[in-house]
Amino acid sequence: MENLLRVNRLSTHFHTDEGTVKAVDDISFRVGKGETVCIVGESGCGKSITAMSIMGLIQAQGASGVTGGTIEFGGEDLLKLGKNELRTLRGSEISMIFQEPMSSLNPVMTIGEQLTEPLRIHRKLNRKAAAKRAVELIAQVGISRPEQIMDSYPHELSGGMLQRIMIAIAISCGPKLLIADEPTTALDVTIQAQILDMLRRFKDESEMSIMLITHDLGVVAEMADYVIVMYAGKIVEEGEVEVLFDDPKHPYTRGLLRSKPVLGQLQDELYSIPGQVPDPLELTESCYFHDRCEFCMDICRVKGPPLRGVGERQKTACWLYEEANVHA
Amino acid sequence: MPETENKIPAGSGAAAAANEPQKGPAPAASPEPLLEIEHLKTYFPVKSGLWGRTKAHVKAVDDISLTLRAGETFGLVGESGSGKSTVGRSIVRLTDKTAGEIRYRGQDLYAMPERELRRLRPKIQLIFQDPYSSLNPRVRIGDAIGEAMLQHGLASPDNVREQVLEVLELCGLPRYHIDRFPHEFSGGQRQRVGIARALAMNPDLIIADEPVSALDVSIQAQIINLFRKLQRERGLTYLFISHDLSVVEHLCSRIGVMYLGSMVETAPRAELFGNPLHPYTKALLSAVPVPVPKLKRERIVLQGDIPSPVNPPSGCKFHTRCPLAFDRCKAEVPEFRDMGGEHFVACHLA
Numbered sequence: 091m092e093n094l095l096r097v098n099r100l101s102t103h104f105h106t107d108e109g110t111v112k113a114v115d116d117i118s119f120r121v122g123k124g125e126t127v128c129i130v131g132e133s134g135c136g137k138s139i140t141a142m143s144i145m146g147l148i149q150a151q152g153a154s155g156v157t158g159g160t161i162e163f164g165g166e167d168l169l170k171l172g173k174n175e176l177r178t179l180r181g182s183e184i185s186m187i188f189q190e191p192m193s194s195l196n197p198v199m200t201i202g203e204q205l206t207e208p209l210r211i212h213r214k215l216n217r218k219a220a221a222k223r224a225v226e227l228i229a230q231v232g233i234s235r236p237e238q239i240m241d242s243y244p245h246e247l248s249g250g251m252l253q254r255i256m257i258a259i260a261i262s263c264g265p266k267l268l269i270a271d272e273p274t275t276a277l278d279v280t281i282q283a284q285i286l287d288m289l290r291r292f293k294d295e296s297e298m299s300i301m302l303i304t305h306d307l308g309v310v311a312e313m314a315d316y317v318i319v320m321y322a323g324k325i326v327e328e329g330e331v332e333v334l335f336d337d338p339k340h341p342y343t344r345g346l347l348r349s350k351p352v353l354g355q356l357q358d359e360l361y362s363i364p365g366q367v368p369d370p371l372e373l374t375e376s377c378y379f380h381d382r383c384e385f386c387m388d389i390c391r392v393k394g395p396p397l398r399g400v401g402e403r404q405k406t407a408c409w410l411y412e413e414a415n416v417h418a
Numbered sequence: 419m420p421e422t423e424n425k426i427p428a429g430s431g432a433a434a435a436a437n438e439p440q441k442g443p444a445p446a447a448s449p450e451p452l453l454e455i456e457h458l459k460t461y462f463p464v465k466s467g468l469w470g471r472t473k474a475h476v477k478a479v480d481d482i483s484l485t486l487r488a489g490e491t492f493g494l495v496g497e498s499g500s501g502k503s504t505v506g507r508s509i510v511r512l513t514d515k516t517a518g519e520i521r522y523r524g525q526d527l528y529a530m531p532e533r534e535l536r537r538l539r540p541k542i543q544l545i546f547q548d549p550y551s552s553l554n555p556r557v558r559i560g561d562a563i564g565e566a567m568l569q570h571g572l573a574s575p576d577n578v579r580e581q582v583l584e585v586l587e588l589c590g591l592p593r594y595h596i597d598r599f600p601h602e603f604s605g606g607q608r609q610r611v612g613i614a615r616a617l618a619m620n621p622d623l624i625i626a627d628e629p630v631s632a633l634d635v636s637i638q639a640q641i642i643n644l645f646r647k648l649q650r651e652r653g654l655t656y657l658f659i660s661h662d663l664s665v666v667e668h669l670c671s672r673i674g675v676m677y678l679g680s681m682v683e684t685a686p687r688a689e690l691f692g693n694p695l696h697p698y699t700k701a702l703l704s705a706v707p708v709p710v711p712k713l714k715r716e717r718i719v720l721q722g723d724i725p726s727p728v729n730p731p732s733g734c735k736f737h738t739r740c741p742l743a744f745d746r747c748k749a750e751v752p753e754f755r756d757m758g759g760e761h762f763v764a765c766h767l768a
Binding site: 250251305346366 | 497498604605606607634635636638639640646661663664665667668691702704705706708710712713719723
């Protein structure tokens with residue numbers, strides 16, 4: 091599959107009074123054309139910061155910000171682009187939707203104004219043509235009475251409808267890449283099902299790639315072609331979705347899959363990963379998962395494992411598989 | 419039990435689990451009713467205009483009846499605006515009911531003198547979704563838990579610290595946490611504090627309102643296991659309010675499904691998940707994403723949004739989104755009927 095986005099050794103660090111937080115620490119991955127890549131992890135693992143780094147939404151302040159790596163999109167390094175160049179790309183070639191649609195829409199602008207803005211700026215449509223296209227887009231995301239919605243303000247719509255509007259804005263200029271950061275987390279399950287169906291449909295129709303960030307393994311299983319699991323700023327495992335769910339290698343991925351209660355699979359006691367995510371200020375050279383890991387070995391306490399291939403379509407960062415690798 | 423039929427296929431593990439229906443939640447509940455709710459209605463006035471005249475009512479809970487038996491876990495599920503939280507709040511009188519009756523061990527909670535109610539309060543405890551906003555940020559958690567114990571005469575000043583330590587340990591918090599402030603805890607630990615505070619009152623009934631919804635998966639599993647452990651050890655009764663059907667299936671022995679203030683279906687766990695009768699329950703079940711990528715399920719995707727509870731649809735409130743709705747549904751409110759085996763449903767088609 092042809093690469094659309096290639097993130098290479100990306101690091102995003104924040105300097106605070108208490109120390110340096112390595113929110114994203116030397117991660118590399120790719121998103122192919124027409125592919126859905128899911129980044130999954132718990133709060134604080136760096137999945138949203140990864141998305142914001144790609145969108146250029148992390149402002150450099152002193153030594154804080156994106157501190158290293160490249161983000162290639164269509165042959166260009168996004169990190170080297172100027173403000174204006176980035177602006178022509180954002181909202182047209184790459185667009186993003188967020189968890190809280192209410193806080194990402196402007197409360198004092200009508201839906202119509204917000205929908206036509208990118209069309210007029212990026213597609214250079216005149217007022218009339220943009221309005222016509224906007225009505226089509228609202229209908230496309232499954233909202234009835236689109237003309238009436240054009241004149242509504244965000245507070246007049248429900249959360250599910252607002253998220254649809256966000257999607258309509260995001261796809262309005264036919265982006266090659268859609269970054270969706272927990273797009274359904276704030277929504278009810280029946281609405282979530284509608285939104286996920288819609289995203290899948292748009293992807294199939296337009297060959298758009300999706301980078302979906304979520305904490306919900308159920309959503310991952312339904313949407314992803316390829317999955318990346320993050321923990322404390324690092325990628326601990328990645329692989330094609332069926333391989334990863336069938337045969338997870340990293341103890342953290344295994345733990346995550348086992349600790350989620352699944353409809354129709356009753357267990358007496360849920361498996362739970364002991365302990366909690368390490369303090370980002372107190373990370374050492376060790377494997378970050380070592381103190382919660384039941385297979386912890388001596389080496390895990392002193393040295394972090396590299397991310398390496400295990401099998402053809404899967405990579406993991408765990409010393410347990412290192413030996414097998416050497417002999418293979 | 420016709421449990422395996424119609425079960426949502428969920429990969430290889432499902433077959434094995436379905437063969438052991440006894441595995442999982444709560445031991446068999448005793449039939450003694452602990453809490454009886456009869457025709458509960460809780461309305462909120464919608465005021466408008468200069469004089470704040472009541473223009474309409476939000477019927478948050480609109481005629482609900484249910485009985486909790488001692489030792490069972492009853493799951494109340496529904497989407498936002500279904501009124502599930504209002505039921506919980508009406509029981510502990512955080513929100514006053516409009517009509518109906520709520521009885522605890524036969525005593526009407528709303529007809530009781532203030533004094534007696536105060537004596538009863540420790541017995542029914544509430545746990546919230548976000549324990550941080552229900553803890554005073556300037557009070558050490560040991561004091562927060564201890565104060566309630568002293569107020570209700572469950573401890574004396576000499577032994578209160580010892581008792582608080584005991585309950586903290588029971589909830590999996592190390593002893594040295596007793597002198598910490600709420601901000602020093604992570605989300606999962608804070609929920610443990612919330613549980614410890616409820617437990618310190620030595621309650622019979624715990625109403626848990628979305629207690630694990632804000633937690634990460636790995637922490638969520640720890641808290642769910644804690645709930646079950648405490649129930650085993652203390653014989654607690656839970657009213658577990660949640661929107662997450664996977665968690666509810668795991669934890670609850672009986673489940674009620676709410677939609678727009680009304681109960682649409684109640685049934686024992688195996689019945690509800692194996693043989694759902696209401697179209698809304700079916701849609702809700704099929705909408706839950708299951709972490710099995712190979713599984714291609716036939717999904718019922720409901721159209722449209724949940725209507726506003728200020729102006730709910732006529733007849734069956736679900737008819738605007740129901741794929742099976744016909745003329746009668748618009749005109750006539752379906753009766754909540756007994757289908758046998760403790761399975762109740764409000765649908766003209768059932």
